[in-house]
Each structure stands twice: as structure tokens, then as C-alpha cells.
Amino acid sequence: MKMRLYLYGVTIEYERPPMPERRFRALCLLAAGGMYARMVVKVAASCGLAGVGVIAVATFLVCMIASA
Numbered sequence: 001m002k003m004r005l006y007l008y009g010v011t012i013e014y015e016r017p018p019m020p021e022r023r024f025r026a027l028c029l030l031a032a033g034g035m036y037a038r039m040v041v042k043v044a045a046s047c048g049l050a051g052v053g054v055i056a057v058a059t060f061l062v063c064m065i066a067s068a
Contacts, residue, residue, distance in 0.1 A: 005012040043051040 001018050002013065002015045005014075040052065040055055043055050047054075
């Protein structure tokens with residue numbers, strides 16, 4: 001990966017190898033888990049137990065489709 005920065009007529013270049021795929025996938029999974037947890041909290045705060053039930057059913061269906 002090469003990064004280039006232009007600042008006041010001066011060019012700064014930096015090159016480094018890309019992130020390993022396993023690490024990238026782990027970070028994406030961690031971010032997705034955080035977003036999912038935040039969504040569940042927001043739905044529970046606004047819709048109550050019925051909203052959490054709908055989220056649980058949707059999660060189950062998505063997991064079933066993803067594992068197929």
C-alpha cells in the first residue's frame with residue numbers, strides 16, 4: 001500500500017505491506033458485531049420487548065441463510 005501526501009509543495013510518500021486478510025476479516029467482524037449490538041439496544045429502547053423479538057427472528061433467519 002502506498003500513501004502520498006502533498007503539503008505546501010512537499011510530497012511525502014510512505015509504503016507498507018497491506019494488512020493480512022485474517023486480521024482484516026477479524027476487524028470487520030468486530031465492527032459488525034458492535035454495530036449489531038448498538039442496533040439491538042436502540043430497538044429495545046424504542047420498541048421494547050416486541051422489537052427485540054423481531055430482531056431475534058431476523059437474526060435467526062439471516063444466520064440460517066448465511067450458513068446455507
